[in-house]
Amino acid sequence: MPESPPRIYPAEGGLLGAELRQTPEDFQVTELLPFTASGSGAHHWLVVEKRGLNTQDVANRLARCAGVAVRDVGFAGLKDRHAITRQSFTVPAMPGPDPDWASLEDDSLHFQQISRHDRKLRRGVLRGNHFRLVLRATTGARSLWDARLQSLMKEGFPNYFGAQRFGHRNLQEAARLLSGQPMRIDRHRRGLLWSAARSALFNLVLAERVRQANWAQILPGEIVQLAGSHSIFLAADDDLSDLQARATDWDLHPTGPLPGRGGLAPTAAAIALENSALSAGPIIAGAGDGLRWAQRLAEQGLDAARRPLRARPETLTSDWQDAQTLVLSFFLPAGVFATSCVEGLFGQEMAGVRRLDTGVD
Numbered sequence: 001m002p003e004s005p006p007r008i009y010p011a012e013g014g015l016l017g018a019e020l021r022q023t024p025e026d027f028q029v030t031e032l033l034p035f036t037a038s039g040s041g042a043h044h045w046l047v048v049e050k051r052g053l054n055t056q057d058v059a060n061r062l063a064r065c066a067g068v069a070v071r072d073v074g075f076a077g078l079k080d081r082h083a084i085t086r087q088s089f090t091v092p093a094m095p096g097p098d099p100d101w102a103s104l105e106d107d108s109l110h111f112q113q114i115s116r117h118d119r120k121l122r123r124g125v126l127r128g129n130h131f132r133l134v135l136r137a138t139t140g141a142r143s144l145w146d147a148r149l150q151s152l153m154k155e156g157f158p159n160y161f162g163a164q165r166f167g168h169r170n171l172q173e174a175a176r177l178l179s180g181q182p183m184r185i186d187r188h189r190r191g192l193l194w195s196a197a198r199s200a201l202f203n204l205v206l207a208e209r210v211r212q213a214n215w216a217q218i219l220p221g222e223i224v225q226l227a228g229s230h231s232i233f234l235a236a237d238d239d240l241s242d243l244q245a246r247a248t249d250w251d252l253h254p255t256g257p258l259p260g261r262g263g264l265a266p267t268a269a270a271i272a273l274e275n276s277a278l279s280a281g282p283i284i285a286g287a288g289d290g291l292r293w294a295q296r297l298a299e300q301g302l303d304a305a306r307r308p309l310r311a312r313p314e315t316l317t318s319d320w321q322d323a324q325t326l327v328l329s330f331f332l333p334a335g336v337f338a339t340s341c342v343e344g345l346f347g348q349e350m351a352g353v354r355r356l357d358t359g360v361d
Contacts, residue, residue, distance in 0.1 A: 004166040011347030018135035026134035031087040041118030074121035156312030157344025161199035162337035170196040175284040208277035221268030253308035259294035263304030
């Protein structure tokens with residue numbers, strides 16, 4: 001059984017393909033925060049370029065060098081190991097001389113900035129990430145590549161959670177938790193499993209809306225989210241044409257569920273579609289359907305939330321280095337997966353391609 005529900009994409013004109021990330025240089029991500037280091041304060045501010053290390057690897061090294069607990073090292077989001085990534089960390093400043101940061105530098109880690117800040121960097125505060133991806137051995141007509149790139153900028157792509165959200169057997173372990181089986185795991189691991197389960201349910205609903213070709217439409221009873229904010233509201237029937245015009249202008253978005261307790265719920269056609277998608281069958285064999293999962297997640301005390309069904313790359317540029325090598329450069333807001341952007345370009349899931357990371361989860 002697949003490790004996550006299938007992700008379905010519009011594929012007008014056919015499918016595209018390419019090999020992605022043959023080397024770390026083929027996948028580069030730079031974290032963008034909504035603020036810069038204050039220049040003074042009780043925390044070291046470190047901007048790190050890393051290669052062959054994940055974020056936790058770097059946090060561990062910084063903690064040992066500074067003589068602090070790793071839990072006190074701050075960062076905004078996780079970055080993948082198989083890439084060249086740039087991100088910021090904060091480390092509490094202890095009495096005495098500053099740590100010898102230079103002693104940590106090698107081929108896998110380089111400091112781009114060392115400064116001070118007045119507070120710990122918290123998870124999720126980033127604005128987004130800038131990506132530079134190299135697609136090699138591309139397949140498909142150049143005219144289709146050009147058309148699909150234009151569509152990405154105008155129409156966007158289904159805002160799926162990428163395959164890396166589900167890790168290795170995360171959904172299988174989540175199913176055990178949701179079935180009430182005893183498991184000895186720490187709080188952090190439990191949170192990751194709940195997140196994987198909620199992401200799978202969102203992807204199920206989004207896939208059904210792609211099948212029905214209404215993933216960019218405002219349905220009766222839709223929960224709508226204002227672009228660039230977390231503000232949501234229930235679409236009124238007499239406002240649907242106006243709301244759809246605003247959605248066409250990317251001023252607001254239709255949303256899908258991140259199940260939990262409470263929260264604003266859709267009605268009418270929107271809730272009927274969501275319930276139908278969730279009840280279609282078990283995500284993991286023997287674990288109950290999506291509606292049962294949603295009920296169990298609410299019982300765990302997780303608060304319900306909504307996520308936009310679509311996203312689009314900003315400042316997208318493309319450069320053909322040769323007949324089969326395409327370089328893409330673009331920005332994605334926090335929470336949006338580069339995987340889904342590239343799959344939206346291809347019109348299909350990337351089978352057998354090393355997983356990408358948004359750097360925000």
